[in-house]
Amino acid sequence: MVTRQKASDTPVRVVSVFLVALAVYGTFFFRAVPDRAQALLIAVIPDQILLAWIDGDLGNIGLLDRMFVALFAGLILLLAWGIGRQTLRLTLHGVPLSRLEDIVFSIAMGLSELSLVTLLIGLAGGYHHWAWLFVSLVGIVVAKEGGYRILARRGTSRVCHGEVAEHLTDTATEDSRCDVGDSPDHGWVLWILAAPFLVLILLGGMMPPWEFDVREYHLQVPKEWYQAGGVHFLPHNVYGNMPLGAEMHVVLGMILTATWADWWWGALVGKTVMASFAPLTALGLFAVLRRYVSKLAAGAAAVVYLSTPWVMYVSITGLNEGAVGCYALMAVAAMLIWQDRIRSDKPRSGTGVLFLAGLFAGSAAACKYPALLFVVVPLAVWAVMAWKSPILARWDVRLKSVSVFLLAALVTTGPWYAKNLVFTGNPVYPLVFGGATRTPELMERWNRAHQVPRDHQGRRYSASQAADSIALLAWRSPWISPLVLPLAVLAWLNRRHRRRVIQLSLLIVWVLLVWWLATHRVDRFLVPILPWAVCLVGIGFAWSCDRLWRRVAWTVLIVGVTFHLLYFVASGHYDRRLLVSLETLRWDEPAEPDDPSRVSLVHRYMNRTVPDGKRVLLVGDAQPFDLEVPAVYSTCFDPCNFELWMRDRTAEQRRAELLRQRISHVYFDWGEIARYRSPGNYGFSDWVTRDLVWNELVHQQGLLRLVPLEMDPARGELFEVVAGESEDSAG
Incomplete structure (x- = not known):
């Protein structure tokens, strides 16, 4: 003993x-x-x-x-x-x-x-x-x-x-x-x-x-x-x-x-x-x-x-x-x-x-x-x-x-x-093993994002990386x-x-x-x-x-x-309004336009204006939880719905697809798309660009119309789907 x-x-x-x-x-x-x-x-x-x-x-x-x-x-x-x-x-x-x-x-x-x-x-x-x-x-x-x-x-x-x-x-x-x-x-x-x-x-x-x-x-x-x-x-x-x-x-x-x-x-x-x-x-x-x-x-x-x-x-x-x-x-x-x-x-x-x-x-x-x-x-x-x-x-x-x-x-x-x-x-x-919807491009994007990281010399396992990891776990992690x-x-x-x-x-x-x-x-x-x-x-x-x-x-x-x-x-890394009414936080309307809000300006707008029976299409925005209206979205590791519906289609086919999907608004989160495309990040479809949206869908084909909101266009843009003749007559 x-x-x-x-x-x-x-x-x-x-x-x-x-x-x-x-x-x-x-x-x-x-x-x-x-x-x-x-x-x-x-x-x-x-x-x-x-x-x-x-x-x-x-x-x-x-x-x-x-x-x-x-x-x-x-x-x-x-x-x-x-x-x-x-x-x-x-x-x-x-x-x-x-x-x-x-x-x-x-x-x-x-x-x-x-x-x-x-x-x-x-x-x-x-x-x-x-x-x-x-x-x-x-x-x-x-x-x-x-x-x-x-x-x-x-x-x-x-x-x-x-x-x-x-x-x-x-x-x-x-x-x-x-x-x-x-x-x-x-x-x-x-x-x-x-x-x-x-x-x-x-x-x-x-x-x-x-x-x-x-x-x-x-x-x-x-x-x-x-x-x-x-x-x-x-x-x-x-x-x-x-x-x-x-x-x-x-x-x-x-x-x-x-x-x-x-x-x-x-x-x-x-x-x-x-x-x-x-x-x-x-x-x-x-x-x-x-x-x-x-x-x-x-x-x-x-x-x-x-x-x-x-x-x-x-x-x-x-x-x-x-x-x-x-x-x-x-x-x-x-x-x-x-x-x-x-x-x-x-x-x-x-x-x-x-x-x-x-x-x-x-x-x-x-x-x-x-x-x-x-x-x-x-x-x-x-x-x-x-x-x-x-x-x-x-x-x-x-x-x-x-x-x-x-x-x-x-x-x-x-x-x-x-x-x-x-x-x-x-x-x-x-x-x-991949599986449903996993194309070679998407698998490569996923594997690149979740692989063992490389150092500046392309090595995955080195003494310097081990030292960095030890420092991260011992004192550097916030x-x-x-x-x-x-x-x-x-x-x-x-x-x-x-x-x-x-x-x-x-x-x-x-x-x-x-x-x-x-x-x-x-x-x-x-x-x-x-x-x-x-x-x-x-x-x-x-x-x-x-x-x-x-x-x-x-x-x-x-x-x-x-x-x-x-x-x-x-810490400023969490929402500190712990005693504010939950009902207030649900909608989170800022007192002043420049005040921070948990719910984005675009989401608040769509919650107020999207008609019953309609849906919104989010491109680059993969955080739809606060939307009270039906939303179609995709993560950066999944097929882009916007690309699936619009690529290699005529104007009539595109309009018909948006009508079939009951889409009333399309939001492009250019800030998130740019972040995904930045060096070392996850990646995003190269087909989706501002030039494509403005030149083809807005000016040439008249499918989308910009919704004027007080936000930086480089950060994001919201468009309303322009109704076609068949929808106008049906209304």
């Missing part, structure tokens, strides 16, 4: 080295992004932040409409807890869980199941009928209750509460006597540190979207599917044909609120549910580290995760990395419990936990393709190796273990890949935390948890290698493994019982989390 680490074993020089290294790291950190130092000024002028939250006028405050969104988001989370709780009863046969572990596992599992049910209902075309959802949920509840009763008669199905202490490893019990802090009363400090971030995530999650990807597909694709009544192939939006497990909650929000509100409010409900993955992950971190390390170390890790700028950003914008990270953490937590079970005197009781781990890993891959390599593959290897457990010495037992894990992963992720196979002929569309790397390194000094430190580190190193060797090295793609890294933060936070380290640890934590808060609220 490992001897308890005494306070006297901690040399002062280790703390001294840590502080010196932290000071050096802090220098790099603050010099890399000037906004970080400037954010500290917010502490002097907090009134400016409050003014930004209300858009400069107390009359703009509107909180009642947020109650509607919060109510239905809470309903979805409650449904998730109930459904997930049943799954735990079926899988965790006699496995002891704390109340918190039970709640966290249940909600996460339930959210995955609700997402899967919503997908299946969509494939059946049932989004416009409440009965589909009701019957599906009732069927799931009845089926699982029946399964539970069968297991109960065998005396094998039981989830225990309040029995964790006697089942934990001795290291957790030892650490509970060695909490980093003077007393358990320090928990109130952690709550004070966490509270502002919980409020910001809740308010930000309810905000209408402003981020490009979110308005292009994270919320736009659910909007299209809901309005169409079901899930279908989207030839104009390549991203809409990828796994969108997290975004299914947006559709679910639209279904649940349909009686009382339109799709827009349902989208905000789903976006709020997506934001809730951040606090759910923080609770998961607390549960895992309380089980294996200590209560205060668990609390510190939860606060660090919740306050990390990256987590805040992806949560309030509506991106799905938070959901992937949550499922990745739950999968690892289940793997750790399974590992304990197979080493116990009841190894067979671990099969259900392993199945649960597979369900969570598959849930991650149901949200984003990279999770296949980031989560499913390494955990499948873990299922085979399990740190050379004696119970897995035989290869047939190992094969059974990995089969159970992969079968479970297939349950939660398989429907998404099967959908793609049926719709496009490629289960991982548009990767590797949304990283200055706490994660320093405290995670200290985890290696905690000898009591060396095995788990090695396991978590191997998982992280695997993901970093895949990210660097096989992707386009976007740092946001690593946010899903942040919970694993923060587990190391918790272990590092609890590496010593020394009184000096206690004071240093608390000081570093409080200062770091305070910086997180100041930096994020001072």
Whole structure:
């Protein structure tokens, strides 16, 4: 048995080295992004932040409409807890869980199941009928209750509460006597540190979207599917044909609120549910580290995760990395419990936990393709190796273990890949095998945009590129935390948890290698493994019982989390009108023409003027979420509808096609098209030019007529379709 680490074993020089290294790291950190130092000024002028939250006028405050969104988001989370709780009863046969572990596992599992049910209902075309959802949920509840009763008669199905202490490893019990802090009363400090971030995530999650990807597909694709009544192939939006497990909650929000509100409010409900993955992950971190390390170390890790700028950003914008990270953490937590079970005197009781781990890993891959390599593959290897457990010495037992894990992963992720196979002929569309609508030109454009980047000498892998990536992840990325790397390194000094430190580190190193060797090295793609890294933060936070380290640890934590808060609220990279009425933000009419607006001038104009029964054609503009009128658009990686309809056609054919498509207005976003065509960018069809539009469609053929708007023509131009004789007479 490992001897308890005494306070006297901690040399002062280790703390001294840590502080010196932290000071050096802090220098790099603050010099890399000037906004970080400037954010500290917010502490002097907090009134400016409050003014930004209300858009400069107390009359703009509107909180009642947020109650509607919060109510239905809470309903979805409650449904998730109930459904997930049943799954735990079926899988965790006699496995002891704390109340918190039970709640966290249940909600996460339930959210995955609700997402899967919503997908299946969509494939059946049932989004416009409440009965589909009701019957599906009732069927799931009845089926699982029946399964539970069968297991109960065998005396094998039981989830225990309040029995964790006697089942934990001795290291957790030892650490509970060695909490980093003077007393358990320090928990109130952690709550004070966490509270502002919980409020910001809740308010930000309810905000209408402003981020490009979110308005292009994270919320736009659910909007299209809901309005169409079901899930279908989207030839104009390549991203809409990828796994969108997290975004299914947006559709679910639209279904649940349909009686009382339109799709827009349902989208905000789903976006709020997506934001809730951040606090759910923080609770998961607390549960895992309380089980294996200590209560205060668990609390510190939860606060660090919740306050990390990256987590805040992806949560309030509506991106799905938070959901992937949550499922990745739950999968690892289940793997750790399974590992304990197979080493116990009841190894067979671990099969259900392993199945649960597979369900969570598959849930991650149901949200984003990279999770296949980031989560499913390494955990499948873990299922085979399990740190050379004696119970897995035989290869047939190992094969059974990995089969159970992969079968479970297939349950939660398989429907998404099967959908793609049926719709496009490629289960991982548009990767590797191409598929429907994928021309050689479009495949080349996609591959060029998502390839491993080259340096100025044309090399993909070089020492200088590796150094740049290290700098990006360590201090240069604008949304990283200055706490994660320093405290995670200290985890290696905690000898009591060396095995788990090695396991978590191997998982992280695997993901970093895949990210660097096989992707386009976007740092946001690593946010899903942040919970694993923060587990190391918790272990590092609890590496010593020394009184000096206690004071240093608390000081570093409080200062770091305070910086997180100041930096994020001072950032101009998100819509800060957190207290403005949602109805006001929906239309976002600026008080003055030059005032910024979340909704573009062109979109506001089209929302007001496009006749009923007509549609608009967007060229270069792939963010149609805020349009209240039907829109035809395409991403830069999809066939351009304007080119498909107009190229090599006569004037009469072009006019007939616009009439057939019911197009009343055509908008050309020249600014976006120019950005796509800029060196090193994605690319855009060369056929679409201003000269073509003006010379042929306006002057020669008279198909389009410019709509005078107060905007720079180089940025964009809106045209009205000139009615032909047949349409005039019909009118």
